[in-house]
Every structure is written in C-alpha cells, then in structure tokens.
Amino acid sequence: MTASSPTAERMREIDRAVEDLVRGEAAWAARDRAERRELLERMRAATAEHAEEWVRAAVAYKRLPEDSPLVGEEWITGPYPVLTSLGALAAGIGALQEGRSPVDGFSLGMAPGGRVSVRVLPHGIWDRLLLNGFSAEVWMPPGVTEEEVRTRAGLAQLRPAETNGVGVVLGAGNITSIPILDVLYELYANNRVVALKLNPVTDGLLDIFGEVLAPLIDLGAVRILTGGADVGAYLVNHPKVSHVHMTGSAATHDAIVFGPGEEGAARKAAGTPLLGKPVTSELGGVSPTIVIPGDWSEADLRYQAEHVATQKLHNGGYNCVAGQVVVISSAWKQKDRFLTRLRQALSDAPARPAYYPGSDERVNRAVDAYPGARHLPGGTVLLTDLDPSDPGPALTTEYFGPVLAVLELPGDMRQFLDEAVRTANERFAGTLGVNLIAHPRTVAALGGALDEAIAELRYGTVALNAWTGVGYLTATACWGAYPGHTLDDVQSGIGVVHNALLLDGPERTVVRGPFHPAPRALLHGRATLSPKPPWFVTHRTAATTGRLLADFAASPRWSALPRIFASALRG
Template sequence: MTPSPPSTEQVWELDRAVDDLVRGEAAWAACDRAKRREVLRQVHAATARAAEAWVRAAVAYKRLPEDSPLVGEEWITGPYPVLTSCGALVASIEALEESRSPVDGFSFGRAPGGRVTVRVLPHSVWDQLLLNGFSAEVWMPPGVTEREVRTRAGLAQLRPAETNGVGIVLGAGNITSIPILDVLYELYANNRVVALKLNPVTDGLLDVFGEVLAPLIDLGAVRIVTGGADVGAYLVHHPKVSHVHMTGSAATHDAIVFGTGAEGAARKAAGTPLLDKPVTSELGGVSPTIVIPGDWSEADLRYQAEHVATQKLHNGGYNCVASQVVVISSEWKQKDRFLTLLRQALSDAPVRPAYYPGSDERVNRAVDAYADARRLAGGRVLLTDLDPAEPGPALTTEYFGPVLAVLELPGDCGQFLDLAIHTANERIAGTLGVNLIAHPRTVAMLGGALDEAIAELRYGTVALNAWTGVGYLTATAGWGAFPGHTPDDVQSGIGVVHNALLLDGPERTVVRGPFRPAPRALLHGQPVMSPRPPWFVTHRTAATTGRLLADFAAAPRWTALPKIFASALRG
C-alpha cells in the first residue's frame, strides 16, 4: 500500500530542511580537509559526552532492564563504533593532508584469485591488546593492484570541493550506530550533505543524535527529520534530493525503488524503476553459519554452541547479519552433542522483550512452515529436520527475529565444505555475511583449500571462528553486500559503508578469530589473550565492559586497560 502524503505542515518542514541542505552544500564544499577533520573531532567529542544518554535511550526503546548485562550491547554497537570510526576517519584525512595515502602504514598481502588484501586489524597497539587473536583483512577485487589501492584511497576527500548534492539516509531501527555511521559515510566518502530520516522505532534518540551531529547540523550539512513511511516517501522522491541510502529489508528497498502491489511487481519485472535516482543500501538476508566437522573437546562444543547462539540472539535476533541457518555435516560424529548444547544455549540466554515491530508475526510464520519447529524458552524457535532437497522458506526468508534453522548436509570435512559453500552461494538468500567455524587442526589440515573456500564464498563479510559482527565493529573495514547486485535483484544491497580508509571498491572483509578464548587457548598452545568476547549473550559483565570500551574509545590511554581486562575476564 502506498503511504498517504504528509500533512501540509510536514511538507513545509521537509522542504525547509531540504532547502537548508541545498544551501549547506556550498558550506560543505568550502570546508577544506583541515576543517572537515576538525568537525570529525567535534563529533567524536559530542559522542563521548552523549554516550550515557545514548545508551539510556536505546535501553528504553528496547525495554531492557537497566541492570542487565545485555546493556553492554548498546554500548558496544551504539557510541563505541561511532567513536572508533571518527578516529579512523581523522587519521585518513590527516594522511591526505600530508600527501600520503590513508593506507600507508597498513600491511598488504595476497589472496586467491589475484586479490590484493589490506590488513586492517590489528593495526594499532590498542588493537593488539584489546582484540588479541582477532584479525581482519579487506580483500580488493581480482586484478586491482597495490598501487591502485594506494592512489585511489580517499574517495571524495581526494577532491573535497566537488560535492554531490543532497542525499537522504533512511535510518535503521535496530543497531543505533547505523544512522550516524551512514551519515558520516555519505559526507566523507561521497561528499553529499544529508537529510537523516529516523526509523520511528528510534525516535527516542532524536535529541541524542542531534547532539552528536550538532557540529554538522550547525554547518548546514545535516538535518534530522522524523516521521513514518509518508515522510520517507516524500523525501526520496523530492526533486532536490539526488541520492538515497537505506538500511532495511529487500522488500522495503523494492517498495521504494519500484513501488508496491501489482504495479510495483510489474515495474520490477520490467526493470523500469519508479524512482529515477541512485539508491545504495545495506539490506540483510539469511546469514549462514557453516560448522566444519572436526574432533572437538566438550569445552569446545559448549563454547561454540554459545558462539552460534550469540550470532543468532545478539540484539534479540534483530540484526541484518544475525545467523539464521546453521549448516552442519550429517556425518559429524559430534553433531548430536553440538545440537544439544546449541538448544541449551538458545534456551539459557537472557530473555528480552520482542521490541522490533512484527517480530511475533514473523516467528509464527516460521513455526507454521515447519511441523518439527521447536519453541524454546524466551520465545526462541529452533527449526530442525530440514529436507536438504526442499529446505523451505528458512533459506530464503529473513525472519529478523529469534528463529534459527539447522540444515544437515552429507560428507566428510572436504566434501561437506564444498557442498556447504555451494548451498550458501546458490540457495541461501542474501550476501551480507557468512560465518565459518573450524577447529585449529581442521584449519591446518585444509591449508590453502580453506582460503580458496573463503574466496569462493560470495559474501561481503566472511568470518572464520568469529562472528561477522566483528567486521561491522571494525571501522577501517568495509561493510555491505558482496558487489554486483542490481536494483531488480538487490539481495543484501548495493555499495559499502564504514570503510574509514576510504578504499575504492572493496570486495569483501575477511575476519578471523580464536577458536578458544583465553585462558583455555593458552593451555592448548595458542597465543591468544582475549577472553570470552563481551558481545557474547552469555557474558556476565558485558554492561561494565561495554561502558569501559566506549570510554576508552573516547580517550585511549594505558591507565584504562587494567579495568577493561579485569571486567572482561570476570565475564
């Protein structure tokens, strides 16, 4: 259904906001790199000041108990990534000011298929200490040379005076850093001034976001508006808006680009969009977790079951990159024990309200589609006994809620991995993120074949023994769908965000993490100092650790580290 138009008063306010931005574009064009860097520092400082109010507002609309460890999620995915992104963007602009490339000082490598890679994590000594055992690389498309990476890094900041009009950002309603990060990317990577339209779910953050973005608002480069679908539709079709960026679902994207109902479906089939301007997007999908068979200890099985439960239940399952399908070998001798522990981890995770609109309806649809669906504690649903030949909607419908499916495929380690990759690429909807879990001995046994497998996966972020959410939190990594989607087959979206190194056209981010946490990893001869990550839903001190991490990102210093380590270890 096409939304009704906004009221006359709303139209006046929206037109005024867009006209402000038309004038603000000239002010933004007049800002040299030094000024833009200073504005980023001001946004960083404003974020630090507003962090407490930011988290309180997020906790309120997600209806979390104020003393819950889950409050840590709001620190780690709210102010924390905005603080780190501001710092990384400042470093990139400083490099350009000094006639250097933003990637100078970063390590380059090679990946299968003639790909150049940039190692973005760890980079600083703080990374090496706080995320010990984790790494991330940005892989460029085949054929792009290291020289091209260096000379092209900087994007719009290579020519800051050449602005690109007014853009509209349709903000996300789940992870509260997304709208701010998207605004910063539009301004600094694409040289567009921005009207940020909040998702109604996050209207309680209006004052906080106004404080965080105040330096850009005062400059005339940003305006924030609220309202429903009617406001969004008016803005995206506004004749003075030249570009749209959105976070949401593929269905919402199609409604914006092609329209709704039978007419919208006909336009999509014909490839004739209703919207006559470019749209970039980060959309979600059905993210798989591929569990590669191996010989695991009981502690390994339990830890990785909690890891998969976290991939599903972080933020209640309302994540565009939440795992939805666990792909597992039917011939793995430890399969039954792992699935028992997974059910237990899903049931034992802290209960939280289903705050995101439509959640119960989507969960019920999943239950209705599968006769063997199991309702677990806390409103979670586990779908098992999927038929590999006809697995049903769990592989093609993003439930965006606490629903996890298990798909068993035949084969030993190598055969299973080949089949799992084919299934992920060809049968599972979306290309935003895929997780792989493998024992260190299995990783060593597969050797180069595992890198080839990672290269074969068509996903924007691939994570081995880590959750793809780590890629989201890495400011210098790109975040988005695998490249190549088109408006009439958008999958998980078009374009990337974050990407604080301002790399030109990254293909994917590859994240690696420790199979075991410290101190147990040390007992197995693995030099890993990171304990159970604070984003685990089972982390007992996540709220304290998340607050300390955000405080550290606001002002990195040696004296803050002991408290962070002590809190993380207690979790």
C-alpha cells in the same frame, strides 16, 4: 493520508530541510580537509559526552532491564563504533592533509585469486591488546594493484570541493550506530550533504543524535527528520534530492524503488524503477553459519554453541547479519552432542522483549512453515526438520527475530565444506555475511582449501571462528553486500559503508578469530589473550565491559586497560 502524502505542514518542514541542505552544500564544499577533520574531532567529543544518554535511550526503546548484562550490547553497537569510526576517519583525512594515502601504515598482502588485501585489524598497539587473536582484512577485486589501492584511497576527499548534491539516509531501527555511520559515509566518502530520516522506533534518540551531529547541523550539512513512511516517501522523491541510501529489508527497498503492490512488482519485473535516482543499500539476508566437522572437546562444544547462539540472539535476533541457519555435517560424529549444547545455549540465553515491529508475525510464519518447530525456553524457535533437497523458506526468508534453523548436509570435512559453500552461494537469500567455525587442527588439515573456500563464498563479510558482526565493529573494514547486485535483484544491497580508509571499490572483508578463548587457548598452544568476547549473549559483565570499551575509544590510554581486562575476564 496515504503513505506518499504527508500533511501540508510536514511537507513544508521537509521542503525547508532540503532547501537548508541545498545551501549547506556550498558550505560543505568550502571546508578543507583540516576543517573536516576538526568536525570529526568535535563529533567524537560530543559522542563521548552523550554516550550515557545514548545508551539509556536505546535500552528504553528495546525494553531491557537497566541492570542487565545485555545493556553492554547497546554500548558496543551504539557509541563505541561511532567513536572508533570518527577516530579512524580523522586519521585518514589527516593522512591526505599530509600528502599521504589513508592506507599508509597498513599492511598490504595477497589473497587467493590475485586479490590485494589490506590488513585493517589489528592496527596499532591498542588493537593488539584489546582484540588479541582477532584479525580482519579487506580484499580488493582481482586485478586491482597495490598502487591503485594506495592512490585511489580517499574517495571524494581526494577532491573535497567537488560535492554531489543532497542525499537521503533512511536510518535503521535496530542498531543505533547505523544512522550516524551512514551519515558520515555519505558526507566523507561521497561528498553529499544529508537529510537523515529516523526510523520511528529510534525517535527517542532524536535529541542525542542532534547533539552528536551538531557540528554538521550547524554547518548546514545535515538535517534530521522524523515521521513514518509518508515522510520517507515524500523525502526520497523530492526533486532536489539526488541520492538515497537505506538500511532495511529487500521488500522495503523494492517498495521505495519500484512502488508497492502489484504495480510495483510489474515495474520490478520490467526493470523500470519508479524512483529515478541512484539508491545504495544494506539490506540483510539469511546468514549461514557453517560448522566444519572436527574433533572437539566438551569445552569446545559448549563455547562454540554459545558462539552460535550469540550470532542468532544478539540484539534479540534483530540484526541484518544475525545467523539464521546452522549448516552442519550429517556425518559428523559429534553432531548430536553439539546440537544438544546448542539447544542448551539458546535456552539459557537471557530472555528479552520482542521490541522490533512485526517480530511475532515473522516468528509465527516460521512456525507455520515447519511443523516440527521447537519453542525453547527464553523464546527462541528452533527449526531442525529441514530437508536438504527441499529446505523450505528458512534459506530464503529473513525472519529478523529469534528463529534459528539447522540444515544437515552430507560429507566428511572436505566434501562437506565444498557442499556447504555451494549451498551458501546458490540457495541462500542475501550476501551480507557468512560464518565458518573450524577447530585449528581442521584449519591446518584443510590448508589452502579453506582459503579457497573463503574466496569462493560470495559474501560481503566472511568470518572464520568469529562472528561477522566483528566486521561491522571494525571501522576500517568495509561493510555491505557482495558486489554486483542490481536494483531489480538487490539481495543484500548495493555499495558499502564504514570503510574509514575510504578504499575505492572493495570486494569483501575477511575476519578471523580464536577458536579457543583465553586462558584455555594457552592449553592448546595458542597465545591469544582474548577471553569470551563481550558481545556474547552469555557474557556476565558485558554492560561494564562495554561501557569501559566506549570510554577507551573516546580517549585511548594505558591507565584504562587494567579495568577493561579485569571486567572482560570476569565475564
């Protein structure tokens, strides 16, 4: 049996699923906005009901100890973003029901380059309390007006009866909310009914996903399939499938679009896809973390080292937006102290199994490419011998595992920033996310130059003093590559997901966070209430805090806040 030839029995199963969806498209088209909102509310209730089982299943396949604080990662990246997205989508559909725009009530402003920005975080009192100190904006492309933002928001829900056929979602295997969120986006943003094909590593979530998506499955708008590459290949090439959305690697994307091996490479070079239907994607890449030099205290060095370690080691490093290269100034007087703190933070991070297929092979490739690679306690490989003139594969190969490189570039604060932006844009593979870290005094000293640098960075999410993962967790933000990629140069993908406001053609998300955590921030004149974020790999009470946050997302209420704050502060 080849990758493109499942058994006859499996082919019949896939055919039946697609035929169900062909019929289900009419049922979806017949549902008005009120009914579609009610489906979202039912899925929200189902997610809350099955959240505990969801997390247990994720912990099992990732082989985490059940009493580990790392279990918090599965709450915060599993049920939590699904609950918040369902609520935000329902609110947007409700606005359309009432003849309003989904962006009504959100603040619109201007960003560099004449871009309209939509402030999506904080929005409402709960955000201001639970995510105090964090903010996020969605920037639209230059030339788009505020009126166009308002009138075009809603995408396919502006014309709900005009459906767009059967789509396939090839689900991710690393973050368990991705398959559900991608299904929701296909249905609500694009009016496509969905065949969701699970990544085999998440097969243990099949029944749970079935419960969460039951309202859509019962309607005939969703079918869930399992299996290997053979099932995926047959499904995406099915004549009654009109669109494919995938999360994964650029190599997998190219194999699907152009075919495998030398013949596929030849088709890619010629720009002649084998797959004759539209494909959207989120494909990761090599994410830089740019550390802008400044005058930091010892506490700052420790905290930001833990921050960078989290950007790399969250979920074991198996994140499309995991930080892979720390870009640092060779002229920074505190460089060596920061790198010492970083090595310590990486070494102290909890060890965990390499659950994602191919991890050891990818790590070994990194070690082979860099003779000076250091194996740290806990399993991280640190690469510090990169030559700026010829840095090697660390900037162009997504290792998707516990590998972190350090690239030193010359220059003081402003010169370094300019060179780091140029390097990130021109030499790094992918455009999904870039992180910047800068002391508040440095931010003030740079002034408008920092805003211009953010605008110049060609990445789908740019985060200042926050991890780009916060953009992933913000339901109303857009998530995806920087726009403009093509099938034969796909980089980090084509299109966006999440985007619960259903904005038409967003360019990027810009996230900002506090440089200092609470309560230490008060000593620096900052009013943030945010302690160490619960997604930090060093957070001692992340499991409890994550559970409480998911419970709150299911049913926001004042009475739940004291326990959340108490748990977060103990971390």
